[in-house]
Amino acid sequence: HDVEQVLIGSMLGDGCIGCYPKYRDAWFTESKKIEHIDYLGWKAKILSEFGGSIREREGESGLPHLGSRQFKAAVFRTFVHPLFTQLRHIWYPNGKKVVPEGELQKLDELGLAVWYMDDGSYGVLTRSCLISTGSFTLDEQILTKDAFKEKWGLIPKIIPAGKGYGLDFLVSDTDKLLRVMAPFIHPDMVYKLGHIHPDNLGRINQMRRAYLERRRQREKERYHSDSTYREHILEHNRKCREEVRS
Template sequence: MAPRSKNARFGFIQAEDKRDYFISVLNSLSSISSGKYREYSYIDKRTNKTYKSLNFWSKALPMLNEFYSKFYNGKVKIVPSDLSLLTPLALARLCEQDGSRGSTKGLYLCTDGFTHADVERLTQYLIDRYNIKCSIHKAGKNYRIYILVKSVEKIKNIILPYMHPSMTYKLGI
C-alpha cells in the first residue's frame, strides 16, 4: 500500500545493467505510472560493493487493490489462492525476475520470500498445469523451486514468446 493512501501501488526495481528490460516494463505500465524513474546507488553490506539500480512506482490506484489483496496478507507476500493467474506470460515474468541458472543446467525459481506451503502449492501447480518436472530445494531458511533439466526445454517453449530478449540468458539462451 502506498503511504498515506487507501490504494495500492506497484513498485519495480532492477539492476542498472538490465536497463533495457526495466524500460520495457516501465513502458508496458505507462497507463498506471508517470513514466519517470529513479536511478540510485547502494552498498551491499554482505560484499561491501556498490551497485546501481533503477526503480519506479505506479500511481496509487483503486484497481491495484484487488491485486494487492491476492498477493499480500497484510504486508507479507503470498502465493495467491487462484493459481490460474500463473499464465505463460506471468510465468515468463516470474522467470525474468526470479529465475537463475547458476552452475546447474536446470532452472531455479528463487521463491525465497514465500512459505514452504506456498512453494509446495506453486510447485504442484507447475507440475499439474504445465507438466513441468520440478522439486523444492532448501536455500538457507528459504525454499526454491528447481526445474529439472529434462523440463527446461518445455518451460522455454512455454515462456520464450513472452520474454524480453535481454532476459533469455536466464534460460541458457
C-alpha cells in the same frame, strides 16, 4: 491480458505493492540492477496506463564481514490507483506478502516468463533451471509446485536455496520450461534461456571450460599438498592397472 500477467509474474517475483496510510490507494513498484533498466522499461510500458517513472539510485550492499559495495539500481514506481489497492488486499491480506491460489491459477506463459526473468536462473554446468522462491512458505512452495504440474506437466523439486527454498527443474523439464517461455523473454534476459538460444552457446562453452580448468587446478594442488589424497589416487590407479592386465 498483458497487464494482468505482468503484474502476476512480477508479484511472484520482485514486484511490490505499497501504500501509505495517508493515501487512499496503493502503487506498484520494482527495482532492478541498472544493467536491466531496459527490461524494467518494458514492464513500465506495459503498465503505462498507471503512469509513473523509472529513476536511477545508488546504494550500498554487502555483508559486514565481507565489506560493503556500491551499486546502481533502476526503480520503477507507478502512480496510486484503485487496482493496486485491490491487489494489495489479495497479495498482502495480513500485511505480509503471500502467494494467492487464485492469482496463481491465472498464471499463463507470459506471467511465467516474467516471474522467471525476475527470479529464475539457468545453471550452465547442470543445464537446469532454478526459480528462487525464498520468501514463500513451505505450503506456498507445494501450491506452486502443483500448479506447474497441472498447467505444464512439469514437476520441479523443492530444495533449500539461500535462506529459503527454490524450485529446481530436471534437465528434461528445463528444456520444456524454457521453450514455453522463450517467445516472451525480453532481450535483456535472453542469457537465462541457456542452451536453447544460439546466442548463449559460446558463453556456455567458455564458462564450462573455465570451470573444468579451475577444477583441474584444484585437484592438482590437492594432489601435491595432501599426502592422504595422493596415496588414495595412486592406489586407485594401481588397482585400475591391475584390473586391465587381468
